[in-house]
Structure formats: structure tokens, C-alpha cells
Amino acid sequence: MSDPSEILREPWPSVARQREGVAFGVWIFLSTEVLFFGGMFLSYAVYRTLFPEAFRIASHETDILYGTINTALLLTSSLTMTIALHASLLGRRRLLVLCLLLTAALGLAFLAVKGLEYAEDLKKGLLPGPNFALEPAATRLFFGLYWVMTGIHAVHLAIGIAIAGFLTLLLLRRSIVPESTAIEGASLYWHFVDSIWIVLFALIYLPGRG
Amino acid sequence: MSEERRPSTIGLWLRYGSVWVVLVALLGITFATSYLHLGDKSPILHLGIAGIQVLLVWLLFMNLLGSSKLIRLCSMAGLLFLAFMFSLTFGDYLTRAWHGGPIGSCLGKASGEHGRDENAMSCASQVQGRGIGPEVRGGGS
Numbered sequence: 150m151s152d153p154s155e156i157l158r159e160p161w162p163s164v165a166r167q168r169e170g171v172a173f174g175v176w177i178f179l180s181t182e183v184l185f186f187g188g189m190f191l192s193y194a195v196y197r198t199l200f201p202e203a204f205r206i207a208s209h210e211t212d213i214l215y216g217t218i219n220t221a222l223l224l225t226s227s228l229t230m231t232i233a234l235h236a237s238l239l240g241r242r243r244l245l246v247l248c249l250l251l252t253a254a255l256g257l258a259f260l261a262v263k264g265l266e267y268a269e270d271l272k273k274g275l276l277p278g279p280n281f282a283l284e285p286a287a288t289r290l291f292f293g294l295y296w297v298m299t300g301i302h303a304v305h306l307a308i309g310i311a312i313a314g315f316l317t318l319l320l321l322r323r324s325i326v327p328e329s330t331a332i333e334g335a336s337l338y339w340h341f342v343d344s345i346w347i348v349l350f351a352l353i354y355l356p357g358r359g
Numbered sequence: 360m361s362e363e364r365r366p367s368t369i370g371l372w373l374r375y376g377s378v379w380v381v382l383v384a385l386l387g388i389t390f391a392t393s394y395l396h397l398g399d400k401s402p403i404l405h406l407g408i409a410g411i412q413v414l415l416v417w418l419l420f421m422n423l424l425g426s427s428k429l430i431r432l433c434s435m436a437g438l439l440f441l442a443f444m445f446s447l448t449f450g451d452y453l454t455r456a457w458h459g460g461p462i463g464s465c466l467g468k469a470s471g472e473h474g475r476d477e478n479a480m481s482c483a484s485q486v487q488g489r490g491i492g493p494e495v496r497g498g499g500s
Contacts, residue, residue, distance in 0.1 A: 176434050187444060205413075224379060282371070352406075355405045
């Protein structure tokens, strides 16, 4: 177990307060992320209410296999990130590093599958623009939201992967101790990105198949 | 966290692995039921399952269950705003047909979801043309 003085940072009077402060600060940030994605979810909800048939037609064109695989990858990455957090709390350096690397790897796998899916979507003419393949016109609304929401989500995921990678580097270089409170911050962010995808999956891939 | 009972590695994987099993099972259910003919009820089922999955991630993986009241309150802040934003926005859109005016006629079952280009565009143009007056009608303006 590491000495508390190695974990404690300014301005915190105790490690317990620091942990609480990290969780509090990250949750405030996650609340802003809820607002950020919430605007796009609201747009989706309004347009789906206004154009239900077009949204059914459009979402039928999404590849549910890619979507399901990606959801499974992210759910598994949340598991490995949780184990990483508990490894951190228990001071288990090797388990922590292993789980951070697994989490990052699963995130990269998600991005790879997403890239494959984007390539197929482009081939099918699903990018709103002059060569858009679907009718009626409101299907463009669905796909506009699809590209932006999944794209922004992918950017968030990439940031999470970078954070996990950076923390791994710091741990390997012994610049931080395993009990560092930064692990909890990274873990909360990662789970949040996963939970955004869980809702995205239900909105984008599931409608229009029945 | 309890100092006396330090969970083993296997114990951690079992405890959180069982949450993962439930999450993946829910994923399987939501995938399979997407092919059922549920009509208007399907978003309720699928968003409901998604909601349960998010709840599991937030309560167990993000450990809201084991967190202080402060953290729990903080986590609800964004959701509270979403509740305001959604209810006010839909309060607008869903009541546009209140007096059967031209804007309202493009919403819901009254308009009929024809799937034809003209109707889609006329609905959008009616929504955009708010305030122009009763001259804005279906079939293009």
C-alpha cells in the first residue's frame, strides 16, 4: 500500500476528501456532458415524433450487427474499467495496469468496428448530401443525427482511450501510485461514455426492424 | 470501504462480472425483441431496457449506490435539466394541434404518416413557417 502522502494533492486536507472531491468534480463535468448530448437526443426525439415513418425507414438501414458488437465491446470495457478502479483502491498495480490496457484495447476495437461501419454507410449512400440514397426526405434528419451523434461519441471515446493510455504510462513510469485518485475520475468518465452509447444504440439501431 | 474484507481478484471479477452478465443478457433481449412486431410500443421496451442498463452502470459500475448523498445529488443535476428541457420542448410540439391550426395538422395521427415527400416537406415548412398564417398549407408552399 502506498503512503498517503504520495496520493494527497493540494488543496485537499485528507485523501478521503480528495476522493470525494474528484468524484464531485467529475460528476459536475458529466452533468455538462449530459446537457451536451441531451441537446442532440432532444433533436432526435422531436424529429422522430414529427416523422415516425421516415425514422423507421432510416434506422432500418443501420447495421444492427455492428451496433450490437460495439455495445458488447463497450459493456465489457466498463467491466474492465471497474476492475481497474477497484484494483487502484486496493493498491494492486499489476491488475490496474492490465485492466487499463484491456479497457483501452476494447475502446480501440470499438473505434475500428465503427470505422468499418462508417465505410459501409458511405458505400450505401447514407451520408446526407446530394447522393443520399433514401426516401422520404426526412430520412436525412435521422442520418444527420446519426453521423453527428456517433461521431461526437467516438471523439469522446478516443479521449477516454487517451486518458487510459496516459494513466497506464504514468503508472509504468511510477510517476503516480496505483491508489491515485485520477483513476476514479477516468473510470467515471469512461462509464459515462458507455452509458451514452447504450442509449444511442437503442435509438439508432433498434427501431424499424419489427 | 471495509478494511477487514479485502476482496480477492477472483472476487472482484465475480462480483462485477455478474453485473456484466446481466448487462449483456439485457443487450441480447433488446436485440432479439427488436425483430418483434411491437409497433408503437417498441421504443418503450427498448428505451426501458436501455434505461435499466444505464441504471446498472451508474449505480454499480460508477458506484452511485456506495457514494455519499452529495455525489448522488450531483449525478442527478444533468438529468434534472434534461427533464425540464424535454418536457418544455414537447409541451410545445405536442400541443401545436391544440386548436387544430395549420401547424398542428402536420403532427401525429391526424396528419397520417404518408411517407410521401410532399407531406414530409410540407410538415417541415409548416413548422418553419410558423407565424406566416393560414396560407401555409400542405402540398408545398
